[in-house]
Amino acid sequence: MTSDRRRRAVVVGASVAGLLAARALSDTCDEVVVVDRDELVDGPGRRRGVPQGQHVHGILARGQQILEEYFPGVTGELEAAGAVVGDVSGDVRWIMDGVAMSKADSGLLAVSVSRPVLEAHVRRRVRALANVTFHDRTEAVGLTFDAWPRRVTGVRTVSRDHPDVVRVLPSDLVVDTMGRGSPVPRWLTDQGWPAVPEERTRIGLTYTTRHYREGVEPSPGDISVDIVATPDSPRGVICARIDGGRQVVTAYGILGDAAPTDPEGFLDFVKSVSSPEVYEAMVDAEPLDDPVSYRFPASLRRRYERMASLPEGLVAMGDSVCSFNPTYGQGMTVAALGALVLGEHTAGDGPPDPVAYFRDLARDAVDEAWRQALGNDLAFPDVEGVRTPEILADQEYIGRVLAAAQENGMVAAAYARVIGLVDRPEALRTPAVRAALKDE
Numbered sequence: 001m002t003s004d005r006r007r008r009a010v011v012v013g014a015s016v017a018g019l020l021a022a023r024a025l026s027d028t029c030d031e032v033v034v035v036d037r038d039e040l041v042d043g044p045g046r047r048r049g050v051p052q053g054q055h056v057h058g059i060l061a062r063g064q065q066i067l068e069e070y071f072p073g074v075t076g077e078l079e080a081a082g083a084v085v086g087d088v089s090g091d092v093r094w095i096m097d098g099v100a101m102s103k104a105d106s107g108l109l110a111v112s113v114s115r116p117v118l119e120a121h122v123r124r125r126v127r128a129l130a131n132v133t134f135h136d137r138t139e140a141v142g143l144t145f146d147a148w149p150r151r152v153t154g155v156r157t158v159s160r161d162h163p164d165v166v167r168v169l170p171s172d173l174v175v176d177t178m179g180r181g182s183p184v185p186r187w188l189t190d191q192g193w194p195a196v197p198e199e200r201t202r203i204g205l206t207y208t209t210r211h212y213r214e215g216v217e218p219s220p221g222d223i224s225v226d227i228v229a230t231p232d233s234p235r236g237v238i239c240a241r242i243d244g245g246r247q248v249v250t251a252y253g254i255l256g257d258a259a260p261t262d263p264e265g266f267l268d269f270v271k272s273v274s275s276p277e278v279y280e281a282m283v284d285a286e287p288l289d290d291p292v293s294y295r296f297p298a299s300l301r302r303r304y305e306r307m308a309s310l311p312e313g314l315v316a317m318g319d320s321v322c323s324f325n326p327t328y329g330q331g332m333t334v335a336a337l338g339a340l341v342l343g344e345h346t347a348g349d350g351p352p353d354p355v356a357y358f359r360d361l362a363r364d365a366v367d368e369a370w371r372q373a374l375g376n377d378l379a380f381p382d383v384e385g386v387r388t389p390e391i392l393a394d395q396e397y398i399g400r401v402l403a404a405a406q407e408n409g410m411v412a413a414a415y416a417r418v419i420g421l422v423d424r425p426e427a428l429r430t431p432a433v434r435a436a437l438k439d440e
C-alpha cells in the first residue's frame, strides 16, 4: 500500500477462513479488525460458531503448505501439541470397496490434529500480528453503504456486552468469512442488488463421531485409516490419530443414511462399511465420549463471479463462497487458497475490484476443488445433478487410476497429490501414470 491514507480492513468471522484472510491482509493493509460473535478464548475449545469442529478435520497438503508459508514453524508447533505428522500417501491407509490402495511416499505432509487445536494455533499466530485486533463476542448485523449503495463503508455490529447498542466499524474493505450461513447475500438484496447465483449438490450427508483413547489402532503406525464411501459401498468411516493421545472416528452415510448416536448402533454402522479394521479395533478401544452427529444437506457454491457488478469495499471467501461435501476435506485448503487471492488483490493502491477478485477466487481457489467434489458426488447414482460428458469421462478415468493405485504406489501418490490440491489434474495423465493403467 503506497497511498498516504491508512487502510483498514474488517474481517467478519474468525474461523479458519477469517484468520487466514487476516493474515493475508496484515501484509497489505495498515489495520485489520477481526470480528466474531463467539468468545475467542486462548487455547483450544469447542465453540458455538464452529459445530463441525468435533468431527474429523484433515487439512489437505496444499492447505498445510500455505499454513506453513504464512506461519513458519506452525507444523512443528502443532506436532509439539500432539498432532500426528507423516506422509499423505505413505502413512495413510486408504480403502475403497474393501481393497487398500498401495502405499508410497508422495513427499507431502499430512498433519492430523483436532480442529480446535489447529484453529487455536493459527489464532495465536494471527493475534501476534501487530496490526491485527480482535473484537470477539461481537455480532455483525449489517453493512453500511455510502449514499448511493455502490460502496460498502463499514460493518454494523452489536456487542454481547451491550446488546442494545449498534456500533459501526468503518472500513475500506469488508471481508465476509461468516461461513455457509452468511447473511451477506441477503444484506445485498436488501440494498437492491440482484441475488447471488447459487449451486447446490444435495448429498444428504450425516457425520457421526466418537473419540477413543489411542492404544488399539486399526492400522498400527499409520496416521489414519480412511474407508471411503463408494457407489457400491456408500458408507464410510475415517479413523485418525490426533492430539491428546486420541483417535477420532467419524462414520458417515449419504442421502439420509446415518450412523446412530447410541454406542451400539454406532459400532454396528462402523462394522457395516466395506472393510473391517476400524470396527475390529474400536470394539476393544476405550471410548472417551458419546457419539455426536452433524447433518450436511448439500454442497453449496455462491457464484459471486457471475455477478455483472458488485459493491466496492466488500469481498468474501471460505465457506461463505463455497461449502464442500466435507468427506473430501477441502474447505480449509480452499480458504487458504482464497487468502492468497485476497493478498494479491489488496496488494495495490485502493480497494480491490470485486469483480476481478471473485473471478480470480473462482479460478485459482475454488474451481478445481469443486470440480473434483462434484465428480465424486455425482458418481453416486441417486445424487441429483447434471452429468456432463466431461464429468462422465473423468469419472471413468479416475476409476482406472484408482484401480491401478491398488497395486502401484507411484499412481497412488500421484492421486494423493492431485486430491491434495498440490498438483493439477493433468499430473494423472502423464506417460508414467498412463503406462500403469490397464487397457491404456
Ligand SMILES: Cc1cc2nc3c(=O)[nH]c(=O)nc-3n(C[C@H](O)[C@H](O)[C@H](O)COP(=O)(O)OP(=O)(O)OC[C@H]3O[C@@H](n4cnc5c(N)ncnc54)[C@H](O)[C@@H]3O)c2cc1C
Pocket (backbone or CB within 6 Å): 012, 013, 014, 015, 016, 017, 018, 035, 036, 037, 038, 048, 049, 050, 052, 055, 056, 057, 058, 059, 060, 138, 139, 140, 141, 177, 178, 179, 180, 207, 294, 296, 317, 318, 319, 320, 326, 327, 328, 329, 330, 331, 332, 333, 335
Ligand atoms: C462436518 C464437517 C467436517 C468438515 N471437515 C473438514 C475437513 O476435514 N477438512 C477441511 O478442510 N474442511 C472441513 N470442513 C469445512 C471446514 O470446517 C470449513 O471449510 C472451515 O471452517 C472454513 O470455514 P469458514 O471459516 O469459512 O467458516 P466457518 O468455519 O463456518 O466459521 C464462520 C465464523 O463466522 C462467525 N460468524 C457467523 N456469523 C457471524 C456474525 N453475524 N457476526 C460475527 N461472526 C459471525 C462464526 O462464529 C464462525 O467463527 C468440514 C465441515 C463440516 C461441516
